[in-house]
Amino acid sequence: MSTPVNTFAGYPRGWFLACFSSELGPSEVKPLRYFGQDLVAYRDEAGVAHVLDAHCPHLGAHLGYGGKVEGACIRCPFHAWRFDAHGVCDEIPYASKIPRGAKIRAWAVREINGVVLLHHDATGAAPAYEIPVIPEYGTEQWLPWVTAIYRIKTHPREIVDNLGDRAHFAPVHRTEIVDFQFEIDGHRAVQRAVGKAHLPGGGVDNFSSTTTYHGPGYLLMKMDGALKNYMLIGHTLNDESTLDLRLGVTLKIVGDRARTEGYVGQYMANLKAGFEDDIKIWEAKVFRERPVLCEGEGPISELRRWYRQFYEGQTSSGAVQQVEATP
């Protein structure tokens, strides 16, 4: 199969998943590649997650391969320079004077709802919005995220289109949509749907859902159906044509915990099957800038205009301006 390349120059601004919290254990160091850049995530000894540019200002080693956590800092594996959480070098084992340029960019990070988020803005501007807390997450009545991670050769524009693409639910997801509402509110895009999902193993799930994009890379669906649940989708560009998509589901416990835990495997398997049907289409399709649309479509054009706002004022080359860390 030939692989069409979907490029859209540059990277959007906003909050994106760096990883699930569970992917970054105590004092763990993890290399990442997002927005065309090499990064390092680490969890410090107090449990706080940080993301820095990956390459040491000294001779360029990647801190994500062999870097060691010390207190709130990370130590380079090559000559053991140590950098604090702001990316500022605070110790060189063989020198008493630290050069002025001995710093790396520190990214804005939040850890909330069981995910580590990093903020991307090519101009270095501060976040203009925040990701809201899921009040139920982490409480006794809800299970922790069950997760899946995909690397997909596509552009987020395809995934964002899906939210407004009412007509694909029946052929791709065997889901009848009974009611479909859509609303844009600044950095949020909200879809409200009522429908019937035909389950792969037989049976029908009557559901109602509210699905919200909070900025360009974080989607949360609250669903009431056979089971109450939240589904989280985070997609973060590796480069201009590949992304990591993280899928998480948390179920409300009904009856006893073990019984709900028994459902979650099948529930996730159904969701993943639905997703994989979308992925097959995304990876092989082309992006139509000017699609031929007809009656009965969802608000595809509106959603595209909404998504474009996150590229305004960003560099078109995709090169992210280097912003010096502030101590």
Ligand code: FES
């Ligand atoms: S390359 Fe990092 S300390 Fe030398």
Ligand SMILES: [Fe+2]
């Ligand atoms: Fe879909």
